[in-house]
Structures are given as C-alpha cells and as structure tokens.
Amino acid sequence: MQFSKSNFSEWFTDVLSEAGIMDIRYPVKGMPVYMPWGFAILRKIFSYLEGQLEDAGHEQALFPLLLTDNLLAKESHMLEGFSPEVFWVDAEDDGRKLAIRPTSETIMYTMYSLWVQSYKDLPLRIHQTVTCYRQETKATRPLIRGREFYWNEAHTVHATREDAEKQIAAGVDIYSKVYNMLGISFLPFVRPEFDKFPGAEYSIAFDTLLPDGKSLQIATVHYLGTNFSKPYAILYKNEKNERVPAYQTCYGISMRALAAVVAVHGDDSGLVLPSKSAPIQIIIIPFTKSPEIGEIEFKLKSFGYRCRVDDSGRRAGDKFYHWEAKGVPMRIEVGERELKGNSVKIAMRNGEKQVVKISELDKIGSLFEKYDKSLGEAHADFIEKNTYSAGSLSEIKKGGFVKFGWCGDDECAGKVKEQGVEIRGEIYGKKPVKLKCIACGKDGKEVYAVHPY
Template sequence: MINKKSSGSEWYNEIIETASLVDKRYPVKGMNVLPPYGFKLVSIVDSIIREAVNSNGFEESMFPMLISRDQLSVEFEHVKGFEGQVFWVTRGGNEPLEVDLALRPTSEAAMYPMFSLWIRTHSDLPLKLYQIVNTYRYETKHTRAFIRDREIHFFEAHTAHADFDDSERQMQEYKQIMKNISQKLCLPYVINKRPEWDKFPGSQYSLAFDLILPSGRSLQIGTIHQYGENFAKNYDIRYSDPAGERKLVSQTTYGMSGRLIAAIVFMHGDDKGLVLPPYVAPIQFIIVPIPGENRNLAKYSTRVLEQIASLGYRVRLDNRGSYTPGFKYNDWEMRGVPFRIEIGSKETEGNFITIVPRNTGKRSKIQISELQNSLASAVTTLQDDLMKAAEEKMREMTVQVNDIKNAKTSTGMIRLMWCGRKECADKIEQETELSCLGYPQDDSGEGKCVICSLPAKPAYFSRTY
C-alpha cells in the first residue's frame, strides 16, 4: 500500500481500485465502472441525500438525458457557459438526426420548459423537485475518478418560488440540509461565495461547500445557486399571483456529485486503506471467525450475525475457508469496514465478542447480552471521532496569511484579505498558484487587500481538485 502522506494522489488512485470502489479499466475516457462495493457506497450516500431532502418537502422526479438542440440554443449565458463541454448525439442508426441531441451537462434546459407548463398559479409554488441521475460533460482536462468524470453521478435539486425572498429562504434551507448530510458523512466544510467570474452560468450568485483535504487541496463537494428570475425569463416560467397578475418565478438549485465519495476517501483514509464512517459503510460489521478445535464456532458466529442484522446493521460473516484471520483483518481494513468482530474459542466460551474499530484498532469485549447498547454506542463514538478528526485536519490546513509572500509559501486553505476585484484576485492567483474560492460566509473580519490595500474582507484561496 502506498503511503498516504507522501503521495496523496497516487494513494487515492490506488486505494479506490484496490478497495473495489471503481474499476478504471473501462476503455472510454472519464467513464468508470462501479463494482458492487463501490455502487453500494454510492447508493447509500444517495439514500442519505434522499432522506434529507424528502424530509424538507422535495419530491424525486426524472427528466430525459437527451436535450434537443433547440432547447439548448436559447440566447442565454447559462447555455454559453456549457458550450464546448457538451456531448452531442448526431446520428440515429445510419441516418443523421434532423435535430442534434445533447447529453445533459446539467438539467435546467430539460426541466424548465416543463416547469413552464406545470406552473400555472401561486398555489403551484413553491415547486421543489430533485433527481439523481448521470450527467455528461466533455472534460478536456485530466479526468479523475469521482472528482472529474465525463459521466457524473449527479444529485440536482431545482426549486421555483413566488418571489425572491422565498428563494432566499430556500438557500438557507439548503444549508441546513447540507449540514445534516455532512454529519453523516463526517465531512466538515466552509461555505464560500464564489466570485462573479466563477459562479454557475446563469445564476445571480453561487455558494460552494468547500472541503480542505489533508493534501492541502480543496474540494468542492456541493453548490447552491440563487437564480432569481434569470432562468424564468428565458424559459418563460410564470404564474398568476392572488391578484391575478402574471409574474416570473424565482429559482434556486442545489448540486452534489460523486465528489462526496472522493471526499470521504481522502478525508478519512489512512495507510491501511479506506476508513468509512458507519453511516455510509456498505458493511458496518465484519465478523471474522477464528477456527480452532471449536465445534460451536459456526453456530455461534451465525447467531451473532443474525442478532446484529436484526438490530438493523449491515453485517457480514467472512466464512472464506482459504484465508487466515490475519489476511481477512487486512483485507477488510483496506476496504474501510468500520468494525471488525473477532470470534474464537474464548468468545464462544465466555459468551462475548471482541470488537475492533477501524480508526483505533483497539480490541474490546462486548457481552452478548449487551450487544444492542454497546454496538449503538460504538457506532456513535466512531462517527463522532471521525468528524472530530476531520475538523481537526481542516483546522490544521487553514492558514491565516497577512501578506502575499506568506501566501506563496503556505499550503492549505489560505485566508487573506481581498478587496473583491478581479485584477487583484488574478494577481494573487498568478503569484501563488492558488485559486480564489471566494468569501467565506460566517466570517466578519475586515482589513486591507494584500495587493492594492483597499478596504477588504477575508477570502479563501487554495489549490483545488
């Protein structure tokens, strides 16, 4: 196993394949196969997202993957923003198509013509829909599994509101939803308001959830966008208000992708491999029996398996006969299973199990009669530990810098004073090789710009994925 600290990038590439999260051998650039273990992980993250948005009044839906050229040729900055990144379907069988079809790079152009039909009066609002589908972007840069794919596993929520104030309330709700989700994935983040030139094409403003990884690079794991009436104008989405007046809706979106998986891998993994938070782990408990002259072993292990399963956990018994226990320990540690349960003659005779959490590797005993409470507290403890460790890593990687010289020599998420003008950001980016993430929300400092000395607010800069 490659050392994580010294070569984070190679470590990532290797671990996602050896842990069976992904198989990169599929012969089309930027498109990867998810083997069962990786797919399970992705599905669990999806279900966490579903649960979070469903409980806030969102409904799941599905729109087609193909978008006709007419829908995309609206004279609109949003469409231009994706020019050059669109895959086109130009033939049906051997015949050229009358109208070329685009593989959605994102779904505004697919959804909003329908929104225009669906939304009639004020009682149709707010409309809160989402879908979890694959989207396609013709990346010309270096692709990277889960981080920059050409086929993107994508969650996108779209809302329409009676007025701007209500869509602003929606933005606040998104923040709560993200908080809820990130607790389960053990991922801390900061919310940055992207600079004008880096906001989502067509939006009024974009807020990004940025994570700083142990490697010192930041990773955007989610974004929310305030569209205002920009899209409603172009797609003619109007409603009759209580006074009978026709008005444009105000809209927002919320997007997340497979980058959540990348963040989990990078943030929690170690030299032994993956470390998965219990909430997301495809296998939460792995039972490893230790053979000996012990006739009760099979029966006892199965009983423990059934008991843990009946408590609602994802548990598996590793019965592979051809491997030694030591091999299995390493194998499951590499795959990030949060807890190992060892069962040998001591356990069967003493009517207990030995449990080992992935992060500490420390053994402890649990009496069978105590299973329910002890497992529940082990899960919460590990979940808390991983969150705290991640927060600590982020703190370590966040650096306060007072002048441009120090920004050059520091790694991580650099907090410095910036006036908000593009020319100054460009200068900072050029000199430091960092990218501007924008102004963090919930940070109220004041000072002078490190470039031009004009009044400034704290901004974040970092190397990015």
C-alpha cells in the first residue's frame, strides 16, 4: 500500500494503522491500543532515554496510580488546569475519594518528604516510566493528544538553587541527546509566564515542526524552586542543623517522541525509522534456500544488530512493501548470484543501495551512521527553511517558526494569537535580542511563535 504524505493528516492516521503502530478502534475515546511493532519502537526510544538518565545519576522507581482527593487538593493552585481533567474512581479509601494520577508531583512528593531528611540525602534524582490519565476535552489524536499518555518523568531534589539549575541544564542536555539520536530537530523555548507549568518558576519546552508546518511540543523541563518543597514539607537539615526547604526540578518526555519520528521521517511508502529506534534494524530477503542465509543472519546478530530473515511464502515485492511500510532501516537481498560473488545487496530505507562483500558485513555500521545522519540533516534543513522573521502582524503566516519582538504584555500576545499563532517564548540559553514589539511598538525581546497542535 502506498501513502500520500501530501495530505499529512490522512497520511499520519493511515500509517499508524498500516505500519502496525496503533489500533484506534478500541471503544474508549483517546485510548488507542499500542500494537506490538509500535510499542517496540516506543520502548527502544524510552530505553535509550532511561539509559541516558541513569548514566546521569537518576534511579528508576515506580509510584502508585491512585491518590486521595486531599493529596490532590493540597496545592491545587500548583496543578491548575488538571483538576477538571481528573478521572475519579468509584471507590473510597478510609472515606477519601480516590483519583487516577493526572500527573505525579503529588504522589512522588508525598514520599520525597519522608525520604529527604538531611543534606546527605541530596541530590535525589528519580525517574519513572508510566501512564497518566486526563479527561482531555480537546479533540484527541493518536500519539499526539489522548486521555491516556505514556511517558517518562524525572523529579529531582537539591540543596541549592545553583545545583538545581545545573540539573535543568543536564535535563535539557539529556533530552537533546534523545532527539539527536532520533534525527529530530527542535527549538528549546523558555515559556512566557502565561504558558509555563503553574507550579514552576520557569518552564522550558522543546518544540519541533511537523510536515504540515504545525508545531508539536515534544518535551518539557521545569524549574520548581521551593514551590512544592514548602507545602509538601520536603525539608532537609543543613550543615547548621536547620530544617530548610529543598529546591526541585522535573522534566518529561511522552509518546509524542514516537509521533515526531513517524511524522517527520515517514514518506509515501510508510515509516522511516532511525536505526537505534528500529525493533528490527536489518531484514534479510532470501532468494535461495541456501544454509548460508542463516550464517549471514548469525553473523549480523553477533555484531549486535537486530536482524530477521523473512522466509515467509509471500512474493518478494510484497516483502519489500511490508518492511518498507514498517520503516526497517536496512534490507539485505541474497540470491544464488550474490552468493557466487560472496556478496549481498543492501538497500537502505532512504533509497541508498550498494553491494557489500559478506566478509565485510562487520563494516556496515558506517552505512547506518550515514543513514541516520541523512535523516537528521533533512529535518534540520526543513526547520531552517520554515523559520522566518515578521516585522508586522500582517506578515505572520500560519506554519513554521516565526520570530518577532514582543514587549511581554498579555494583550499584545492576544493580538498575535488572533493571527493564528501562539507565542512560545525565547530560546533557552540564547542571549536575548532586543526588538520592538510587533503589536504595540514598545521595547521588547525576540520571541518565537508557532501554529500549535
């Protein structure tokens, strides 16, 4: 089956189904089923993320799904926006109503208050990969917006603001590595005050562009300061034996990472997977029953590649289409002619083809490196071509990243929104650029706006 990416919305839905990513026919709104191939890709992405977190000193834990209403209400203004979206359980715990977590701060920080007692307990860095649940009121869309979302969240505790802000930089670096691995370009924005997480002193969000020019938020990093440690009594005894509130950060990546991979790299034949995220990196299509096929498979697996032989009864063309739709990065074709020449034919998912000697299969790592680099460069080029400056409201177009001056006033932000885009903020780590406000002409700073999902 061929897919036309010219109609991106329809293409995205079709590819999720035909490539075995998700089945949206489950009869509960916003809760599609992850099919084996899709979940395997997701787990490859998250395993890489979890490895990066643990290399950076985080430990993995698992916290409960349920919380009582009094815990949820403890600092409701910190979780503003979540309350109307909470799913409630038709059961009680010692007379308290039970809710399903819409987010995990309340659950985790209740325990952090018990675990953190002394400066010797810090820093504390914990992450978990779980599902959260919200009664999403906007239109749901598989992998982009749902009532159930799969994500990894990290929550850290520190003795000083300086240490916590170093952790913010580390979190941004970890997420940058994940998206670099996936060949996804993005811009990290410091969100304006009106758009930050309510419990944060400031929020950083990663935004990327999809083929239709709309922006997708694919990660968030929040500096919480003492906004949660004070009400949740996450206090520690310092070296002067004083009990003082700790400083906190939190950050998360969801299933939208998979949405970005599907949307950004896919083509009219289906998925195009970065090599490290592919459940099967190499598919072998045999045109002979020679035992050498098994030997080639064994050799590739011994080099550490995820490899499979498609010895099904399907026609060769059907096999090609099937594995192309699933996005397998490398196809190896082996027939009697190739074996006589002690070689194989290699076709990369991006169209690159060549013949390689069987004795040199240990060198195909360079082909994967070149392939992954090409995916990343293509999206970086797309981002560059779709980033522009606007000197007036009339110059703002829907789609892409648009740069202009903003004075910081909410009313001016509203005028920008009337043009069909929303202000996302300044780029994290970049020196502010002074510009006149696009709406009122007063002094301001350069910000970016997008047409969001």
